[in-house]
Amino acid sequence: MARTTGSHSGITGPKIRTAALELFAKHGFAAVSMRQIASEVGVQAGALYNYTPDKQSLLFDLMQSHMTELLSALPNEDAAQPFEMLEQFVRFHIAFHHERPEAVFIAYMELRNLSPENFALIEDLRGQYENRLQNILIAGQASGAWTVKDAKIATFAVIAMLTGVNTWFRSEGRLSLSEVQDQYWQMVRSAVGG
Amino acid sequence: MARTTGSHSGITGPKIRTAALELFAKHGFAAVSMRQIASEVGVQAGALYNYTPDKQSLLFDLMQSHMTELLSALPNEDAAQPFEMLEQFVRFHIAFHHERPEAVFIAYMELRNLSPENFALIEDLRGQYENRLQNILIAGQASGAWTVKDAKIATFAVIAMLTGVNTWFRSEGRLSLSEVQDQYWQMVRSAVGG
DNA sequence: GTGCTATATGAACAAGCGTTCAGAACCAAG
């Protein structure tokens, strides 16, 4: 026997990415087999290799897509005041990460499963994102908008704090997303000394 | 053949734990084989089963030890002022986590590889730790020492921020541990509105 | 020095892994 339900190249590809994303996020890259992914898609394992050269590339593509989307979705900070830029960044980060918890999880947890070259590529993208925040913090420092000593440390602190929202916040809970954004923005603003 | 170098029960046990800790932190639980651990210890894989019933227990023991040590090393907060308690917590968290990066990494990243019962046990310990901080924040709220709105959110925010130090701080870098502690303490104090 | 026990070996087990590939089934175009 061969294909039982017809030709589906346009639909199988995305399904594989979705299935891999969910399974990697839930069980971890190393713990998920190609057969599990295939089974989730409703296909045999061999068929996956029409869409990806190997398992590692599947992971890398997911991470790269996520980081690229993150960078291009980030509002451009030009021509705004430091406080507005920082507030915009805080609200953006929380909302964007909240919308794709699986991709965020993978992008943070599976770095060690990338080949050295792939790791360097993802780390570069992450660095670009962090630099955007760092530039905002430096701009606010220069203009005297706030008093934070070390912009690099503050960058790490703010990003860690904001990314942490994903570990506990659920939209069905007692707080709305915008309430969470409000409270984090207040904490960030105070933390940088504004 | 059998043992080639003698009887080592008192030394093989700890060596297994150390090897497992390092390998799990570096490559992830699922990506590390019992044979790799055994090889690191200088022993055959079968010998590991004199010290652990299975691979899962090895992971759980490492995580449980870490969380237990964390809880018992945490300074007792009684009879101090809110600000002192919070500062003590911030400095303690940074220092303690800095001393054992592998255990911290595992305790955060390998939760999904625990059986449901083991997961519940670790989560409970983590909850106890978070409650200690939350109680400090509530005490400060009640005494008017600071103005943070939601103690639960602030707890998550502070812990995420502090734990993030481990992702970038290295003692060989440009900053000393106490400088980092100082700056984070200042950011935390400001963030809670003190 | 003899015997006991704890500790280790090394082979074996069934199961699962990522990946390849010949051939079958399907769809679209002529």
Added chain:
DNA sequence: CTTGGTTCTGAACGCTTGTTCATATAGCAC
């Protein structure tokens, strides 16, 4: 209705996995 090319199956590949166990040794107590 045939042809051509894309998509999938199912079996196979060599290898690794966690775990077990009979067997052998090392070191301690006597």
